[in-house]
Amino acid sequence: MAGEDSARGNSNEETGSNPLDTKMNRRKFLKASAISAGVVGLGGIALSSGNATTVIETPTANVPSTSNADPFASQIVTLNINGKDVQVGVEPRDMLNNILRDSLGLIGTKRPCNRMECGGCTVLIDDVPHMSCTYPAFRAVGHKIITVEGYTMSSPEATVLNALQQAWVEEDGGQCSGCQPGQIMSATALLLNNQNPSLDDIKTAMSGNICRCGNYAGIIASIQTAALKLQGGSA
Ligand code: FES
Numbered sequence: 001m002a003g004e005d006s007a008r009g010n011s012n013e014e015t016g017s018n019p020l021d022t023k024m025n026r027r028k029f030l031k032a033s034a035i036s037a038g039v040v041g042l043g044g045i046a047l048s049s050g051n052a053t054t055v056i057e058t059p060t061a062n063v064p065s066t067s068n069a070d071p072f073a074s075q076i077v078t079l080n081i082n083g084k085d086v087q088v089g090v091e092p093r094d095m096l097n098n099i100l101r102d103s104l105g106l107i108g109t110k111r112p113c114n115r116m117e118c119g120g121c122t123v124l125i126d127d128v129p130h131m132s133c134t135y136p137a138f139r140a141v142g143h144k145i146i147t148v149e150g151y152t153m154s155s156p157e158a159t160v161l162n163a164l165q166q167a168w169v170e171e172d173g174g175q176c177s178g179c180q181p182g183q184i185m186s187a188t189a190l191l192l193n194n195q196n197p198s199l200d201d202i203k204t205a206m207s208g209n210i211c212r213c214g215n216y217a218g219i220i221a222s223i224q225t226a227a228l229k230l231q232g233g234s235a
């Protein structure tokens with residue numbers, strides 16, 4: 001039997017150890033582990049060596065474990081839209097598109113896919129086109145937002161918007177028109193920077209805007225016509 005015990009590693013005759021000491025050691029080990037785990041839970045890592053315990057502070061050590069602030073609460077913010085400051089309630093989960101359409105009634109900006117695939121929700125933020133369906137509304141605070149309704153402003157953006165919308169009518173730029181506000185906003189960003197774009201310039205600038213009707217020829221013709229109008233040509 002001693003041989004069997006030895007084979008199982010349970011013999012104390014060979015090692016001279018007392019099984020009670022083993023249990024005590026295990027108990028001591030579990031106790032030390034529990035204490036260490038408690039220390040880690042407080043935001044540190046405990047390293048034990050002999051009787052000494054070293055606590056290494058982690059970045060979470062000073063983070064309060066509880067907070068009374070509701071992280072999802074709506075806050076009133078000011079957004080600058082089409083040249084006007086507008087106060088509106090915004091939750092952290094709100095995208096700019098939701099605020100424009102659902103809170104402010106600016107439904108010229110569309111939301112065809114709501115997942116950054118079509119460009120139909122494009123607006124300008126500081127004159128750069130962005131898909132508003134995935135642009136957090138909070139990020140737009142302090143920036144200049146232009147939507148397709150911005151043609152009523154007195155500004156360079158409005159001048160381009162008006163030229164484009166007139167050309168769109170003349171060239172039949174829209175069919176079902178679901179994509180058109182987004183197309184026009186991307187074209188506005190292009191013509192603000194380049195009033196004599198090549199065909200490649202236009203294709204590159206418009207590459208994120210999908211037209212399910214496939215009316216790309218009409219869209220390109222509209223942009224070229226608007227560019228000529230802005231250059232003072234007879235388009
Ligand atoms: S609705 Fe935003 S990309 Fe389609």
Ligand code: FES
Binds near residue numbers: 173179180213215
């Ligand atoms: S005109 Fe219908 S999707 Fe572009």
